[in-house]
């Protein structure tokens with residue numbers, strides 16, 4: 001069978017590479033993808049993620065069995081609805097189901113209605129009312145743009161002034177355009193953050209290993225928020241009882257609630273959680289795989305991923321098999337300056353062989369098609385599996401020390417909280 005993955009980052013590289021491992025899969029296309037993916041035998045398709053009708057034509061002409069949708073903006077634009085209307089199968093939620101991600105206010109309404117634990121909140125489009133709420137609640141407090149904002153629409157304010165300023169930028173200065181025309185202001189939750197991913201179709205769900213991302217740009221969780229600078233899975237110090245509690249109090253009621261709302265959920269449900277003194281609570285839902293979490297979760301899957309997704313699409317029970325041993329850890333290499341302005345065009349080190357995987361994100365061949373150059377904020381990621389977090393760190397950081405990373409940077413402490 002032939003498959004199509006939509007998106008262009010490290011997440012899509014990991015999805016496509018895992019699909020291609022299946023003996024049933026002849027070819028995996030990625031639209032638009034990035035040049036680094038071709039080193040793994042993936043085929044790029046020069047069509048943008050918003051060109052739904054061109055993508056649909058491509059799928060029909062090339063006899064693609066189904067498509068896997070990577071990014072949130074494609075889901076929010078209703079790509080799955082358009083594919084389905086054209087009689088094509090796509091793995092990802094409909095626009096209405098993906099609202100769990102593209103409107104934080106909608107996600108909150110669902111959580112309140114179905115009793116899912118989350119921070120207390122208020123939603124505002126009027127600045128004076130937002131300010132009054134902040135003054136009534138006090139700091140610390142969290143201000144969030146309602147819509148999609150490339151992971152940058154959340155301000156964890158330590159003081160009331162910071163919170164009021166964040167609300168002002170979103171509501172009065174239009175910092176995030178329409179995405180910030182409403183804000184969700186919520187209680188600050190204290191505790192350890194982790195991510196729980198599930199494959200879902202209706203009330204069917206299959207939990208993946210837990211993961212922990214590192215969102216800040218620099219060591220010691222300093223610097224601006226990014227898309228994610230490195231991650232590992234599973235989180236060794238999370239007891240199974242916390243995972244079970246998260247499934248029972250969060251995953252199950254949300255999926256059942258979405259059916260009752262007439263918005264059955266198909267795809268990946270990504271729960272961003274904080275383990276508080278009162279148990280796990282939701283800080284956000286995403287309607288897709290995480291980046292960089294996918295790159296450290298999927299290498300742990302030992303079953304036939306293409307068959308697993310075909311089965312979930314057909315509402316059959318997939319035989320998902322995960323590695324039980326060791327930890328998978330990955331470090332993102334980014335362009336100097338990311339997440340703000342950065343330079344492009346730096347020559348990249350050779351792709352690694354053996355037990356360290358290189359996943360590419362912002363990577364592009366030079367004009368002769370010979371040398372791979374940096375072409376984005378996050379450029380590539382090295383991933384390995386070892387017995388312990390510490391052993392995995394050593395392997396990755398030894399490899400990075402051998403690479404010429406001029407013009408690029410990476411965090412030196414991915415996984416350090418867990419290895420202590």
Ligand code: AMP
Nearest residue numbers: 119142151154186187188189272283284
């Ligand atoms: P998000 O974009 O929703 O993932 O939020 C970005 C980051 O803000 C999260 O990874 C958390 O570290 C932090 N955050 C979001 N909501 C809260 C909250 N209610 N309490 C504490 N931290 C939060």
Ligand code: GLY
Nearest residue numbers: 227228290291292
């Ligand atoms: N790694 C965070 C995200 O994908 O949203």
